[in-house]
Amino acid sequence: MTRSRAATTAGALAIACALSVPTSAFAKGPGGSQFDVEGSNQKDGGKTLESRIVYSGSTGGSKGTRSGGFTPVGDWSPPACWYEPKWTPDEFAKEFQKDWDIPNASGVGEAYNLAKEHYKNGQPYKDFNKSETGKGMWWDAVRDRGREESGDPAAFACDTATFWVENGETPNVKNAVTPEILAQLAYSRIKVPDTEITLAPEDVTKVNLPTWAWLDKATFKEVSVTAALDVAGLDISATTTAKPVSLKLEPGTSDAVTYPASGECRLNDDDSIGAPYAKGKARETPSCGIKYLRSSGDGTYKLRATITWQVDWTGTGGTGGDLPDGTFGTTQDITVQEIQSVNR
Template identity: 35%
Template sequence: MCWTQPKFTPEQYKEEQKKTAPLDPGTGKTLPGWNDGKDFHEGDKGAWWFRTYAVDQLKSGNIELGDMEKCTTIKGVQWVEAGEPPADAISPLALAGLAYAETKLPAPPVTLRPAADNQIVNLPTHVKFDAPLERVWVTARFNHLGVDLAATTVATPVALRVDAGTDFADPRTCEYDLSSGKSGYQVDTSKADCNIAFKKSTGGGSYPLQAQVTWKVTWTDSANPDGAPREPDLPAGLSTFEQDVAVKEVQSVNR
């Protein structure tokens, strides 16, 4: 969630520091001597590095106190000689985390048969998987002042889970493995032995049926999504389709 990365050349850093130097109230110009005793490493080979945070991760609030404490050991600003990156330098793993945060997963392409507003008690509901899903990948890259790194996260759909949204269903949930075909990852739920049947009508209400795809997420240390997966593993991804279903009870007449 935090690292250090190059930001300014010596000349650029000097200009940045000059912007905060005290001004002469009469002329509005920078007071002489503002840079006395300061070494900006002008003419040296290297760069000024700054501590950097994964802002979205901080905003999420899902940060352990121990992780925040680790960030305090990284210098806020430091001069780094060319070819000598510090231990906490930006890395492909840090970029993988940024790419992971930008990964958008499509909702499961499903259609209910019978339709959501015309479900019947004890009639199995076929959750049709309408179209294959493709892998999703995002590349994050850092290329500045001699540091050129990239990482790519790759999300692969591996499983479909259907939840009826009520205990008045048999079964309440169905799970299917997705398999890879010529056009993507697919499952033929019509041939599966797990199709939900509602056991009680919704009256004037509805049940929140949910279909959820689980995505296995890996990453490579390059811009190539087909590169060798690296460690550690990234958390699995989830994408969800939810639809309210109305279940009717059909009365039969015996003669």
Template identity: 45%
Template sequence: MGAAAVLWTGGTAHANGPADNTTPPPASGNADSNGDLSAAVSRIKVTQVSGPTGGKTGSISSTDVNWEPPPCWYEPVYTPEQLKAFSEGNNPLGYVSPHEMWGGQKLWTDHYRDSKVAYNYEDNALVSRGGYDNYNIGKKGYFWRGVARDPSDPDSFGCERVMFWQNAGEIPDVPNAPTPKTLAEYAYDKVKVPGTEIELKPATKSTVNAPTWVWLDKGTFREIKVRAELPNTGLWAETTAKPVALHLNPGTEYAQAIPASGNCEINEDGSIGTPYQRGDSDRTPPCGIRYLKATDGTPYRLSASVTWQITWQGANGTGGDLPDGTFETTQDMNVQEIQSINR
């Protein structure tokens, strides 16, 4: 074979022209994740600015089932000097879009050094892109490339433009160019919240018709702020998750949540409900459950989910709201058929 191969996850093609140097986009693809310059992975820097650290944590789920973080966007990847060093290295193999790899020097030097046209499928159409003279060395800027959050997502094929040049200090005027909101939504996916380990009284076994008190001490749940920055762009965003409510699901139809909605509001001091005190056995808790039927050897699965209100602010005075998120944990509840309370 006289020319190096263009490597697709769904096929192999060659480098002599539009008829034989491309293949249609594959149904899915797998991007490298080794983090080097040749891998189609994001360079967004994520930092937790505030909130609890350590202990058991998990990712929130959007309450809007139709909402997802952006499937793809573009990022600056190479300076001219970096691209020259990579392209003229030993058998360079790397991504020029989220789903297409070029292997061997010739493809890289043809397009980025010797000004030859490159071809790729964009929006299911074969598109040609003009080449560059000597990697644009001497100019200030970066070569930008598409990045996919999940390469197997069909929507991730919206950033297939072959890696292209953008002057320093400029954001490309292309579909799916990054914005502060892009980074805010990316950070949403990185928010880690603490597990919902609620306090119960009685702690080990509830009693039929007697209320089980549920509470969370103040400070257990605090705002969590995550910052996402895209290097060499001036773009940043901070996504804040604020706990606003605890929802209880008793795990059986033979129970009553307190309040009836199952939603226990978070108090101003960050606590939820009220801790049980000696002598409270005849009172109704502000947050709790009343089981109406004993378990028969198989415990009920009590679930507790915290709703997190999500907001963001970013570069250039931008900001807004994102869909609320939830995080749920479950625990076993045994219920006995006696008319006394374990104080």
């Protein structure tokens, strides 16, 4: 086969596979390729469009609190697409054949014939590898739905057509599911609580009066998410854990000083941050806090409190390691008033 013929075949196979797994807007297929098929029998949802990865743990935040996903520090981001085991031979045969009722779609005949040769007629697979039932599975590409809908190009980078993998083997394909890939996917689903720091004075403070800030150990704790393949006979899972390690205070104005000067309050030995204000400490300097130098007038300053979370993971087979730190911050309104004096 010449190089041009091989390229044509590969392209046709990608289109052929794409036609077998449609979505509501496109026929989206294995390898992440898309083929706009007007008039085709589209569907939204269903097993063929869903990942077989299940998540448990802190995926919804703490009960009774607002929460959100944290932002990785640096340029790293979790996978926007990946490959995972999707079908047994019988399941793939059904998926492959049931969605080909696409009237008047240009090029479908050639694409179908090439894909049929590839997966059914022995070039190289025969009858969807049914003779290997129980010995492996067909793997396919899955996209992160949110990043796909936002048009993130990374969601469309998995362009390898459906391929066969024997049980116990790791595919030599980037972003094929491993414990580490599962750990990265779990990272993107961790929800952490709002950074509700305790302040003294609370909400309203005075010019040149230090405001103490702290987080108690009881409310400042680690969270984790476990990602696992829900596929019989394949035990692949990973747990990603995020532990809070520091609090960054940003006063919302340049007319302020922070304690410490960097504005970053580190974790204490007892896993708390800062120190609670108590009567008799008015003349002391807080280990974590802010002093505003100018009144907020008729408005407020937006105090931003950002937690840095240190992230690591453990997985099946004794695997594990570190992932990039994540940050998550929230803001609260602070009113700063002038100290009133009485002249006699």
